[in-house]
Amino acid sequence: MAINWQTYQADNVWDELIAPNGRARKGGAALKTALGKLDDSELLERRHAAELAIRSMGITFTVYSGEGSDTIDRDWPFDIIPRLVMKTEWDEITKGLIQRVKALNLFIDDIYHKQQIIEDGVLPRQYIDKSKDFRPECMGISPPHGMWAHICGSDLVRGGDGTMYVLEDNLRVPSGVSYMLENREVMKRVFPELFSDYLIHPVDDYPTELAKCLRSLNPNNNRSPQLAVLTPGIYNSAYFEHAYLANAMAAELVEGRDLEVGKDDYLYMRTIQGLVRVDVLYRRIDDSFLDPEVFNPESALGVPGIMRAWRAGKVALANAPGCGVADDKVIYTYVPDIIEYYLGEKPLISNVPSYRCVEKDHRDYVLDNLDKLVVKPANESGGYGMLIGPKASKKERDQFARQIRANPRNYMAQPMLNLSTSPTLIDANAEPRHLDLRPFILSGANHYVTTGGLTRVAMRKGSIVVNSSQGGGSKDTWVVDPQ
Amino acid sequence: MIDRTLSSTALRTYWLGRYLERAGSTARLVSVNANLMIDLPALLSLGWMPLVQILSQEEEYLSLYGDRINTGTSAADRNERENNEKTVVKFLLSDQRNPGSLLNALAYARENARTLRGSFPRGAYEHINEAYLSAKDLLQEPLSRSRRNTGLQEIIGHLDLINGFLSSTMLHNASWQFYRLGNFIERADMTTRLIDLRTTNLVKGASDLEPFTVIQWRSVLNSLDSMQNYTISMQNPVNQEDVLEFLLQNDDLPRSLMRCLNTVRNCLRQLPNNTEPLELVNKMRRQLQRARVRSLKDERLHKYVDARQKQLLTLHNKITNQYFPKS
Numbered sequence: 001m002a003i004n005w006q007t008y009q010a011d012n013v014w015d016e017l018i019a020p021n022g023r024a025r026k027g028g029a030a031l032k033t034a035l036g037k038l039d040d041s042e043l044l045e046r047r048h049a050a051e052l053a054i055r056s057m058g059i060t061f062t063v064y065s066g067e068g069s070d071t072i073d074r075d076w077p078f079d080i081i082p083r084l085v086m087k088t089e090w091d092e093i094t095k096g097l098i099q100r101v102k103a104l105n106l107f108i109d110d111i112y113h114k115q116q117i118i119e120d121g122v123l124p125r126q127y128i129d130k131s132k133d134f135r136p137e138c139m140g141i142s143p144p145h146g147m148w149a150h151i152c153g154s155d156l157v158r159g160g161d162g163t164m165y166v167l168e169d170n171l172r173v174p175s176g177v178s179y180m181l182e183n184r185e186v187m188k189r190v191f192p193e194l195f196s197d198y199l200i201h202p203v204d205d206y207p208t209e210l211a212k213c214l215r216s217l218n219p220n221n222n223r224s225p226q227l228a229v230l231t232p233g234i235y236n237s238a239y240f241e242h243a244y245l246a247n248a249m250a251a252e253l254v255e256g257r258d259l260e261v262g263k264d265d266y267l268y269m270r271t272i273q274g275l276v277r278v279d280v281l282y283r284r285i286d287d288s289f290l291d292p293e294v295f296n297p298e299s300a301l302g303v304p305g306i307m308r309a310w311r312a313g314k315v316a317l318a319n320a321p322g323c324g325v326a327d328d329k330v331i332y333t334y335v336p337d338i339i340e341y342y343l344g345e346k347p348l349i350s351n352v353p354s355y356r357c358v359e360k361d362h363r364d365y366v367l368d369n370l371d372k373l374v375v376k377p378a379n380e381s382g383g384y385g386m387l388i389g390p391k392a393s394k395k396e397r398d399q400f401a402r403q404i405r406a407n408p409r410n411y412m413a414q415p416m417l418n419l420s421t422s423p424t425l426i427d428a429n430a431e432p433r434h435l436d437l438r439p440f441i442l443s444g445a446n447h448y449v450t451t452g453g454l455t456r457v458a459m460r461k462g463s464i465v466v467n468s469s470q471g472g473g474s475k476d477t478w479v480v481d482p483q
Numbered sequence: 484m485i486d487r488t489l490s491s492t493a494l495r496t497y498w499l500g501r502y503l504e505r506a507g508s509t510a511r512l513v514s515v516n517a518n519l520m521i522d523l524p525a526l527l528s529l530g531w532m533p534l535v536q537i538l539s540q541e542e543e544y545l546s547l548y549g550d551r552i553n554t555g556t557s558a559a560d561r562n563e564r565e566n567n568e569k570t571v572v573k574f575l576l577s578d579q580r581n582p583g584s585l586l587n588a589l590a591y592a593r594e595n596a597r598t599l600r601g602s603f604p605r606g607a608y609e610h611i612n613e614a615y616l617s618a619k620d621l622l623q624e625p626l627s628r629s630r631r632n633t634g635l636q637e638i639i640g641h642l643d644l645i646n647g648f649l650s651s652t653m654l655h656n657a658s659w660q661f662y663r664l665g666n667f668i669e670r671a672d673m674t675t676r677l678i679d680l681r682t683t684n685l686v687k688g689a690s691d692l693e694p695f696t697v698i699q700w701r702s703v704l705n706s707l708d709s710m711q712n713y714t715i716s717m718q719n720p721v722n723q724e725d726v727l728e729f730l731l732q733n734d735d736l737p738r739s740l741m742r743c744l745n746t747v748r749n750c751l752r753q754l755p756n757n758t759e760p761l762e763l764v765n766k767m768r769r770q771l772q773r774a775r776v777r778s779l780k781d782e783r784l785h786k787y788v789d790a791r792q793k794q795l796l797t798l799h800n801k802i803t804n805q806y807f808p809k810s
Contacts, residue, residue: 258490272490272754428722
């Protein structure tokens, strides 16, 4: 027995590998053939080898068990069948992503200066005034290169007709990039021979590019700036990634208690030799925890005075505080307008069509069609707090309707997308499973986009929830030249 | 050049060194004691409780198992000692309620290593993780004696590999020095503990029992992986005077107190702001060189070793005050 491609069928959705006529899409034939040659025991052996590699490499993620502060460290879920993306398509996507982050950075910079986009009537003022992530403390600050969102993770999905859409932009503290890098390492260990069938573009330059980007933000005039990665600590779900990136960049991995702001407003870390200045801090904690003097006074994770140091231009923070104002699912609906407004260009990658619940005609449509729509709160991540209309019960929909009426600003809705699928190993056979793709875009003195990104896959049949905290898995993503 | 090692990193690295060393010592102790049981006639056997005493864990043990420290000589006492092998071994190796168990030492080491992935070579975490995972698999259920012994050898093998790996791949920078400080302070502590306990519990009496005294000293040497080294260096049959000199003063033996102190000194010399701890360790070395350890016996030996342990604790405290975060 082996994978039975004859019975493989992706119903009414776009499959990334197999075309409706049952043959491999362009560039996919070699992968399909190679996988088809493996019998059941070989397939399961590879999967087992991948599990072992992940376990021994200690690739884990942390989930909150929901009881008290207990957390569980789980092995990273991984599917051994890679997802292919053609290089020609990726080049187009890269251009589109850079266009997007350029516009978003111009937007954030404008919001914290003249707010011209509001003056010109493109964006209603209330969206900023009522935004949870707008930080008045950031008004008038001009970070290096005018860049605020230095690291952005945008989620791409492909609809039934094969069009790629941006589903959301994660601008606060996006995570997942270390898993993209580790997935490749695991694949090299368990499927080395597959790599000889393709010219697969490498992904491992990311840490170097990230370090380059962070160094370009150095506000002080020393030539080799001290970089540090600020983590909330070992119990954070992305701790593995924080340590991974710090290690790969030769930056110090620090917690709030390792840092202090001096009387001279510089940021320092406590070392065995006393205080050493930090020039650029890649912070992986939310704005609200960053500085107990300015934001949440209860925060023990942050550094008292760090906002003072940043405002004085003595330390660079990546991402800049306040950039979450553009990471709001209602602002998202304006991104095509934002691109046109600042760049005078048409968006190269489409937004998913969206309805703003705050606008009456949109809201009425949403409330009348809850059974067909996905409703998302403006400021949640990780797939929490959203309603998947077609899969929800009447009771859940009614409850959501009440929430929307009570706080329309906090919600937007989108038609339920038929996310594309890709063959995924289930038992010893390949079955279609829905997936998305999160590339990472860096913005400092220059822009950089990862080669591919992190593919997340919903392991449950028919499910479109890809978040690893909710049973999602992942795949290695191969950007390949068409043969 | 400015040393950028974080105080908190130094602390975790030091404890990583201590935990890994402790895990290895515990594995060797259990393994060697099993052999000692075989070699000593039941009449002289002290059973397994001395191991709990060596590690100063009587209180924890008694609170968990409600036993008593049984060193009596009656038949009933001996019988009971035979029976407590299972509980003591479980307590020392796998009991999660015992913070000092081998499995917990490895778990703490692994937690520390997880937080140190930023400053250790990548493979280090993999090896430490492997050591923990294999110990966990191994110690999950009660083991036959022979399986236990192979298992302990496996764990010791993992630990040796970790040290070898770090030594040959890690930058020999400040982090490395803190790792070694942890290793060697823990090691010095264990060597002195072993001598102290075997001295206290040493078989005394008629000359026909002398072969068994030798067996006990042999077991001390074995616990420190030093039997073969002893034979090579001392060129003498095992006897108390030579063993004491060898384990305390020998310059070349990796687990002798002198060698540990020398290594600690070398580590400290690579670190900034080292005056206080360095002065103490140099004083300890001078005292040890001058001491007439061969002639120490019974109570005097116990007092001598006890004083060394107190100094080691002071050394630990000085390092803590100098380099680690103020809590």
